[in-house]
Amino acid sequence: MNLDDSTVSAPGDQTKNKHKPTKAKKTKDQKQTGLKAAVVPLDGTANDKLTEKQLRKLEWEKKLAEQKKDSADGMEAVSKAALKAKRREQQEAQRQAKEVKVAAKHEPVDKLCGNLVSVTSETDIKLPVAPQAKKLPGKSNPRLKKSSRKHVQWVQHLYSLPNPEYSSKLVNFNGVHPSFVKLGVWYSERVILGSNERCFALLGAIKTLIEDIETPPTQDFYRHVEDMLQSCTNYLQECRPFAVSMSNALRSFKLQLRPVDSSLSDEEKRARLLGAIETYISNDMVKAWDAICLRVNEKIWEEDVILTYGCSSLISKILLRAKNNGKNFSVIIADSRPLLEGRELLRRLVSAHIKCSYVLNDHHSSVMKRASKVLVGAHALLTNGCLMSRIGTAQLALAAHNFNKPVLVCCEIYKFSERVQTDSFEYNDIGDPDLLYSVDGSSAPSPLRSYRNSSKLDTLNLLYDITPPHLITGVATESAILPCTSVPAILRINSAENM
Numbered sequence: 401m402n403l404d405d406s407t408v409s410a411p412g413d414q415t416k417n418k419h420k421p422t423k424a425k426k427t428k429d430q431k432q433t434g435l436k437a438a439v440v441p442l443d444g445t446a447n448d449k450l451t452e453k454q455l456r457k458l459e460w461e462k463k464l465a466e467q468k469k470d471s472a473d474g475m476e477a478v479s480k481a482a483l484k485a486k487r488r489e490q491q492e493a494q495r496q497a498k499e500v501k502v503a504a505k506h507e508p509v510d511k512l513c514g515n516l517v518s519v520t521s522e523t524d525i526k527l528p529v530a531p532q533a534k535k536l537p538g539k540s541n542p543r544l545k546k547s548s549r550k551h552v553q554w555v556q557h558l559y560s561l562p563n564p565e566y567s568s569k570l571v572n573f574n575g576v577h578p579s580f581v582k583l584g585v586w587y588s589e590r591v592i593l594g595s596n597e598r599c600f601a602l603l604g605a606i607k608t609l610i611e612d613i614e615t616p617p618t619q620d621f622y623r624h625v626e627d628m629l630q631s632c633t634n635y636l637q638e639c640r641p642f643a644v645s646m647s648n649a650l651r652s653f654k655l656q657l658r659p660v661d662s663s664l665s666d667e668e669k670r671a672r673l674l675g676a677i678e679t680y681i682s683n684d685m686v687k688a689w690d691a692i693c694l695r696v697n698e699k700i701w702e703e704d705v706i707l708t709y710g711c712s713s714l715i716s717k718i719l720l721r722a723k724n725n726g727k728n729f730s731v732i733i734a735d736s737r738p739l740l741e742g743r744e745l746l747r748r749l750v751s752a753h754i755k756c757s758y759v760l761n762d763h764h765s766s767v768m769k770r771a772s773k774v775l776v777g778a779h780a781l782l783t784n785g786c787l788m789s790r791i792g793t794a795q796l797a798l799a800a801h802n803f804n805k806p807v808l809v810c811c812e813i814y815k816f817s818e819r820v821q822t823d824s825f826e827y828n829d830i831g832d833p834d835l836l837y838s839v840d841g842s843s844a845p846s847p848l849r850s851y852r853n854s855s856k857l858d859t860l861n862l863l864y865d866i867t868p869p870h871l872i873t874g875v876a877t878e879s880a881i882l883p884c885t886s887v888p889a890i891l892r893i894n895s896a897e898n899m
Contacts, residue, residue, distance in 0.1 A: 489855075598643050613670075653680070656672070697722045697725060733758050739831075771805055776793055783819065785872075787884070790865075830863070
């Protein structure tokens with residue numbers, strides 16, 4: 401009876417004890433085989449729910465195992481370098497698409513040429529290449545090119561935002577005189593080069609503006625000129641950043657806009673401003689050139705071999721004046737791509753029967769032994785004594801320093817700047833990088849063209865570099881031949897005279 405009682409009384413316990421190992425065993429088997437197994441229901445509803453839960457869990461584990469297997473196979477097939485390259489391509493495509501989206505907001509319809517550039521949505525962009533406008537006969541628009549160029553990230557601050565195409569402004573642009581519109585086109589297309597030429601052209605445009613301006617009855621003449629000049633200079637800044645000589649000349653002219661005598665008529669004020677411009681051109685530019693020519697000619701001896709770089713209008717005047725004075729000397733002209741400005745200086749000197757040699761800047765060390773002195777022009781002379789000039793000047797000055805050759809910088813005082821700069825990346829002017837892919841400035845096919853659209857190459861065309869003061873022997877100005885450290889003293893004297 402006891403045995404029967406124990407046998408009969410413990411059916412629930414036996415069922416429970418049998419069920420647990422059965423569940424564990426079947427779950428393990430199901431994990432290994434990945435097949436669906438049916439559990440025999442013992443308690444009805446509870447066991448049915450447990451069976452459904454088991455099936456769902458097994459299905460999920462099977463799917464997870466397949467995903468891990470596929471992922472492991474893919475990781476074995478693709479190397480780390482390939483993954484990095486793929487990520488780089490994705491990042492580059494995203495950046496290009498972002499640039500195209502930003503550029504599309506600033507590129508209006510070209511009403512004169514009939515060019516139409518439009519980007520409707522991000523879905524239209526299938527390749528990481530910026531779209532370009534269709535080329536029509538005639539000159540291409542440099543402003544349109546700048547908006548689609550690839551920028552070098554570590555000098556991103558030197559790039560200006562894409563501006564509206566100035567071709568539409570040739571027809572009508574409120575607040576800008578036509579002479580400034582034409583001058584802006586010349587600046588942007590690099591028709592006018594050199595800080596002296598750019599400053600002289602700016603003063604000529606200001607003269608034209610003053611001659612043509614008509615003052616409203618309710619506004620002062622000086623105030624109206626100042627407002628018009630501000631809008632015109634803002635337009636020029638969009639086309640190309642101002643040179644130091646242009647900024648100093650513009651600052652000097654604005655000092656003349658201070659009201660002196662309220663009883664003067666508009667015509668008298670107009671004549672006063674025109675006279676101030678003529679005085680500035682005569683004293684700070686023309687007479688300064690004559691004085692510098694006299695001082696440098698004293699340093700040119702018979703049978704001298706003078707090495708110069710590029711084409712400087714002041715250096716050209718100095719050498720032609722020395723030839724007219726009967727001195728016998730020869731000139732070596734070093735030049736560099738892509739502008740090859742030295743060819744213009746070579747043409748001027750050869751037409752004056754001066755013996756010349758022409759080399760590229762890469763080979764100046766081979767001719768440095770023959771040179772007796774080095775003459776270079778200047779874009780600006782900074783407060784810390786550094787020279788800012790066309791790119792390649794620092795390389796030439798360093799080679800001259802190694803060969804113990806004197807380096808004389810010819811610079812007018814109106815090019816002195818209060819800026820302090822020790823490298824070429826803090827402030828500079830950027831040229832068209834496409835010019836670096838041409839040979840000798842021609843449009844003939846070049847082997848470098850194959851690298852133009854390379855994703856691994858970023859092209860940077862800086863126009864100026866910085867030469868440290870210890871490489872410069874002296875600076876020839878209209879006052880005297882001075883050391884580079886005298887720039888702050890000259891600036892203090894000029895500011896005191898203008899007060």
